[in-house]
Amino acid sequence: xxxxxxxxxxxxxxRGDDALGPMLLRKLxxxxxxxxxxxxxxxxxxxxLIEDFQLQVEHVMDMQDRRLxxxxxxxxxxxxxxxxxxxxxxxxxxxxxxxxxxEALLKVYEQFYxxxxxxxxxxxxxxxxxxxxxxxxxxxxxxLAAALDFSGQLxxxxxxxxxxxxxxxKSPGTAIxxxxxxx
Amino acid sequence: xxxxxxTAANPExxxxxxxxxxxxxEGHGKVTILLDDKNRVHQVRLHIVEFRGFxxxxxxxxxxxxxxxxxxxxxICPVSHHLAASKALDAIVGAKHLTPTAEKNRRLMHxxxxxxxxxxxxxxxCSPDLLFxxxxxxxxxxxxxxxxxxxxxxxxxxxxxxxxxxxxxxxAGKRIHGTxxxxxxxxxxxxxxxxxxxxxxxxxMVAWSREAVHMVKxxxxxxxxxxxxxxxxxxxxxxxxxFDGGLDLYHGHLRARDENGDILFDGVDYRDYTQLIExxxxxxxxxxxxYLKSLGREKGWYRVGPMSRIQNCDFISTPLAEIExxxxxxxxxxxPMHAPLGYHWTRMIEMLHxxxxxxxxxxxxxxxxxxxxxxxxxxxxxxxxxxxxxxxLIHHYRVDENDLxxxxxxxxxxxxxNQAMNEAVRRVAQQYLHGHKIxxxxxxxxxxxxxxxxxxxxxxxxxxxxxxxxxxxxxxxxERLSFLSRTGDxxxx
Numbered sequence: 323x324x325x326x327x328x329x330x331x332x333x334x335x336x337r338g339d340d341a342l343g344p345m346l347l348r349k350l351x352x353x354x355x356x357x358x359x360x361x362x363x364x365x366x367x368x369x370x371l372i373e374d375f376q377l378q379v380e381h382v383m384d385m386q387d388r389r390l391x392x393x394x395x396x397x398x399x400x401x402x403x404x405x406x407x408x409x410x411x412x413x414x415x416x417x418x419x420x421x422x423x424x425e426a427l428l429k430v431y432e433q434f435y436x437x438x439x440x441x442x443x444x445x446x447x448x449x450x451x452x453x454x455x456x457x458x459x460x461x462x463x464x465x466l467a468a469a470l471d472f473s474g475q476l477x478x479x480x481x482x483x484x485x486x487x488x489x490x491x492k493s494p495g496t497a498i499x500x501x502x503x504x505x
Numbered sequence: 506x507x508x509x510x511x512t513a514a515n516p517e518x519x520x521x522x523x524x525x526x527x528x529x530x531e532g533h534g535k536v537t538i539l540l541d542d543k544n545r546v547h548q549v550r551l552h553i554v555e556f557r558g559f560x561x562x563x564x565x566x567x568x569x570x571x572x573x574x575x576x577x578x579x580x581i582c583p584v585s586h587h588l589a590a591s592k593a594l595d596a597i598v599g600a601k602h603l604t605p606t607a608e609k610n611r612r613l614m615h616x617x618x619x620x621x622x623x624x625x626x627x628x629x630x631c632s633p634d635l636l637f638x639x640x641x642x643x644x645x646x647x648x649x650x651x652x653x654x655x656x657x658x659x660x661x662x663x664x665x666x667x668x669x670x671x672x673x674x675x676x677a678g679k680r681i682h683g684t685x686x687x688x689x690x691x692x693x694x695x696x697x698x699x700x701x702x703x704x705x706x707x708x709x710m711v712a713w714s715r716e717a718v719h720m721v722k723x724x725x726x727x728x729x730x731x732x733x734x735x736x737x738x739x740x741x742x743x744x745x746x747x748f749d750g751g752l753d754l755y756h757g758h759l760r761a762r763d764e765n766g767d768i769l770f771d772g773v774d775y776r777d778y779t780q781l782i783e784x785x786x787x788x789x790x791x792x793x794x795x796y797l798k799s800l801g802r803e804k805g806w807y808r809v810g811p812m813s814r815i816q817n818c819d820f821i822s823t824p825l826a827e828i829e830x831x832x833x834x835x836x837x838x839x840x841p842m843h844a845p846l847g848y849h850w851t852r853m854i855e856m857l858h859x860x861x862x863x864x865x866x867x868x869x870x871x872x873x874x875x876x877x878x879x880x881x882x883x884x885x886x887x888x889x890x891x892x893x894x895x896x897x898l899i900h901h902y903r904v905d906e907n908d909l910x911x912x913x914x915x916x917x918x919x920x921x922x923n924q925a926m927n928e929a930v931r932r933v934a935q936q937y938l939h940g941h942k943i944x945x946x947x948x949x950x951x952x953x954x955x956x957x958x959x960x961x962x963x964x965x966x967x968x969x970x971x972x973x974x975x976x977x978x979x980x981x982x983x984e985r986l987s988f989l990s991r992t993g994d995x996x997x998x
Contacts, residue, residue, distance in 0.1 A: 336562070336577035374681055375580025379629055379648065380621075380667040421580075426649065433652030434663060454578070455562040 325370040326389040327480045328440075333396055334375050338456035339449025342396040342466055344373045345458070346447065349470050350477065369477065376421035382431040390480055391442040393424045394473070396449040396462075401490075403465035404472065408486060409442040410493040425493070441482045443489075445473060510931040513539050513548035522943060536930055536951055544941055549934045551927045551955060553792040553919070563913040568597050568904045572686055575900070578915075581961045583681065584618040584673055585893035588755075589900040591686035592889030597904050599881025600689040606874030607690035612755050613866045614676035614685055615891065616859040619754060620710070621669025622894035623811075623856040626959045627717060628662025631849060634953045635724055640946025658720075661713045665856075668703075668710050672863060675699040690878035700867055707864045711825070714857040718829045721850045725836065736929040736936070736954040737844040739764035740806065741797065742813035743921070745775065745892050750819035752830075752858060754892040760817055761797065761807060766841045769797065775890040778899055782916070794924050795916065806924035809896030810958060811851035816841050821854075823861035829854045845929045845957035852959070893918050895959050919960040929954040 329350065333343035354365035361368065372384055377393075385391055393409065411428035422430070424444055431439040447469045450459040458466070476485060513519055519539035539548035559578055563571060572591045576583035588611055595603070603611070633646045636655060645654070652659040670680070677683020678693055685691050695703075725732040743761040747753030759781065761769040773781060784793035785802055796805030807813075816834070821827040833842070833850055866872050889900045896918030903912035919926075933954045938947055 334577055334580060336574070372680070375583070378625065378666070379663045380670055382663065383667055422648075429649050430652060430659075430663075433649070433656060434660060454559070 323367070324387045325366065325368055327369045327477075328384060328388045328391045329369055329371045329394065329477075330377075330381070330384065330391060331371070331373040331394040332376055333373070337454055338451040339396050339458050339462040340452050341458055342447045342449055342462055342469075343394040345466060346394050346445075346469055346473060347371050347373050349466075350473060353474065354477070368480070377424065377427050378422060379427075379430055381422075381427060382434050385427075385431055385440055385442075386435065388440040390482060390485070391440050392473075392476065393442065393444045394469075395444065395446050396452075397446040398449060398452070400446045400448040402448040402461070403468035404445060404447045404490075406443065406445050406472065406476075406485075406488060406490045407493050408489060409444050411439060441485075443476075443485050444493075445469060445476075510546065510549050510934065511927070516548060519547050522948070536955070538934060538938065538951075540938075540943070544938070544943065546934045546939045549927075549931045549951075550789060551923075551930050552790050553923065553960070559915050560913040563902075563910050566910050567908050568594055568902065568910055569688060569908070571902065571910060572688070573682060573684055576682060579961060582618065582622060582893055582895070584614060584677065584683070585891060585898050586900070587677070587683060588615055588618075588686055589889045589891045589893070589898045590902075591688060592756075592891065593887040593900040593902050594688035594889070594904075596884045596887030597902070598689040599883055600879045601881060602879070603690050604874070604876040604879055605871040606694050606876050607878065608755075609866055609869060609871050610676050610691045610694050611686050613695065613863060613872060614673055614683075615755050616862045616866070617669045617672025617676065619669075619859040619894055620672070620714075620856055620863065621666045622959075623852050623859070624662055624665035624669065624717075626894075627721070627849060627852060627856070628658060628665070630959070631953075631956055632658060632662075634949070634956070635721070635849065639950050639953050640944070643945060643949075646949070661717075665710060665713060668706055669859075672703060675703065687878070689880050692877065694874055694877060695867075695872045697873055700873055703863070704867050707860065707867060711857070711860040711864055714853070714860040715825055715829075718850070718853040718857050721853050722829075722832065722836075725846070725850060732846045733842075733844050734936070735844055735846050735950075736933040736957070738925075738928040738932050739843050740808050740925055740928065741769060741800070741804075742808045742817060742841070743797075744809060744814040744817045744897060745890055746814075746818045747822075752814060752818040752821045752826075752855075754814070754855070754859075756891075759890075759897075762817060762841070764841070764843070766816065769799070775899070776888040778888065778890070778901075778916075784916070784920075790923070792920055792923050795921055796924070807921065808925040809918055809921040810848060811855050812842060812845075812848045813896070814892060815851040815854055821858055823858050823865070825861055826854055826858035829857060845954050848957045848959070895919060895961055896921050917961070919958075922958050922960065926955055926958050926960060929957070 329347065331343035331347035333340045335341040335344050351371050354369065359365050409424040409428060411432065412425035424442060428439040428442055447465050449462050516539055519541055522538045522540060535552045537550050538546060540546060563574065566574060571594060572587050575586040575590045578586050629648045633651055637646055674680050675695055677685035685693060741761060741763050745757045746760045747757040759773040759775050760771045763769050781797060782795050783798045784795045786793055794806065796802050797807060815830055821830050833854060886903045891898055898918055899916040901914040902910055905911050930951050933950050937950045941947060
């Protein structure tokens with residue numbers, strides 16, 4: 323039985339604030355398994371927690387049969403301490419690297435399975451520095467604490483309608499433009 | 506081999522076009538082109554912001570942590586770093602020969618990495634160019650366009666990639682930050698259940714890999730004028746080959762050939778790489794330019810990666826890939842293939858070889874054995890080399906009496922290919938841009954040449970908004986004529 327809610331953290335722990343996603347995932351994992359979780363269903367029955375360096379095409383297979391997906395990431399220009407929004411599948415999702423945006427992954431999902439993708443949201447925590455070997459910055463630690471409180475609320479009420487209501491902004495969307503368009 | 510178009514005679518009088526970043530490659534690469542009033546090309550440079558903090562990141566760490574730590578250098582090929590580091594550190598624990606179970610599990614992990622990396626590159630990063638055309642509608646020239654027009658191709662790419670990741674997960678112990686390889690061997694072997702799970706799908710993976718070779722082979726046969734000449738330049742090439750001369754992506758010795766395919770050196774112990782290779786610094790690039798010392802800076806640069814490996818080895822041990830290698834060699838004729846699009850064909854031959862090797866290893870009883878580690882006389886220096894998906898990867902460490910790393914030197918595949926990629930974009934600029942009005946489609950030709958090498962410019966940092974995109978066209982006085990910017994999450998400015 324697949325857990326209905328997938329929590330997918332993206333980031334590299336050795337690159338400063340890029341670690342925010344995995345760090346939050348670990349904290350959520352500890353909380354879910356601390357005995358504090360009160361529900362008819364155990365955490366394992368409700369949530370699956372996965373982390374990876376970045377999103378790629380095969381991750382659509384992790385999304386299959388889920389009711390909800392939460393992507394946790396770190397962002398450079400994100401409003402502090404975090405933003406939370408629904409990921410809108412993009413017909414114009416831009417792929418400019420080996421990594422995919424959540425919006426592009428949703429599109430790949432629909433192409434792969436020929437069915438609508440699960441409802442997906444992005445929790446993006448503001449980071450400040452992302453260089454190899456750096457530890458998380460003090461501001462990022464503060465943002466992480468706020469994101470932990472917020473994500474706990476998300477897990478307690480893991481319903482699309484509730485998450486829609488908690489969104490702090492609309493999806494920023496993606497744009498398909500040439501990497502070398504001249505105007 | 507020439508270095509023309511590297512530096513314009515009078516750059517102050519020329520117009521500059523920048524492609525920044527080059528799309529569908531990992532990390533941050535930028536191409537700048539200097540043009541005169543008649544759009545004649547005078548200078549082309551591929552700039553790569555290489556991260557040279559690797560070595561410092563590792564120094565001072567206990568050596569046994571290194572195989573895990575180095576995976577964080579790169580989110581694209583963490584397994585390659587994991588295995589190269591483990592090979593280097595085998596010497597520190599005195600492991601001269603691994604147990605059969607240890608070596609075969611490491612190889613299995615490596616072939617899983619080759620399979621998934623090559624599948625991703627071909628099916629999702631390059632097939633949009635090859636199947637739609639280099640100057641096709643940009644809104645379709647991506648993975649989503651492939652999924653719409655060629656759903657089966659996209660589906661196979663995903664499933665091949667997923668299978669390779671599963672091989673890695675089972676051999677490394679987990680999806681990321683795996684601990685499978687350790688100095689002296691491995692810390693786990695494949696379980697019977699894991700083996701049986703992989704066996705269920707491996708025959709399909711071999712079949713699909715074979716069809717992928719045929720797909721790209723057909724593209725070459727259908728349009729030889731394009732595929733044989735696009736960005737073509739003559740170059741030396743180098744790779745590791747097995748001790749028997751066969752294709753071996755995990756272990757062997759170094760061999761290099763000149764542009765005519767004649768042997769430059771062979772049977773060289775890779776621990777002596779510093780006697781072979783020197784790295785040149787150029788003031789316009791952060792990335793160094795390696796060259797073979799014996800030939801000097803001007804003539805000593807070389808290519809690595811699939812096209813080098815397939816043409817450098819004497820044979821491939823797995824039957825289906827060997828048939829395809831022979832077909833590629835026959836197609837190339839008496840001279841080696843030098844056209845960058847040949848990378849795609851050879852990459853698929855390697856993917857087929859990896860799938861066949863995985864099949865064979867899954868049928869080998871040693872893969873589930875229990876003799877995992879060997880040790881011997883403690884050493885203080887080790888060099889590990891593997892043929893990573895993109896080419897030769899060198900890890901070199903020194904360790905002190907306290908088990909701490911005191912020196913680390915890495916030469917990654919993309920660094921080996923630095924000059925070669927620059928040459929490719931210069932050829933394409935000469936062939937397609939010179940004298941023409943610059944369009945998006947024409948500039949994508951430049952990117953197609955870069956992508957053929959599958960450069961990993963690396964870093965797993967991908968934070969939203971982290972990678973900006975800037976395009977600018979300047980007039981000859983240096984004034985900006987036009988500008989476009991976009992943040993990583995797509996906001997245009």
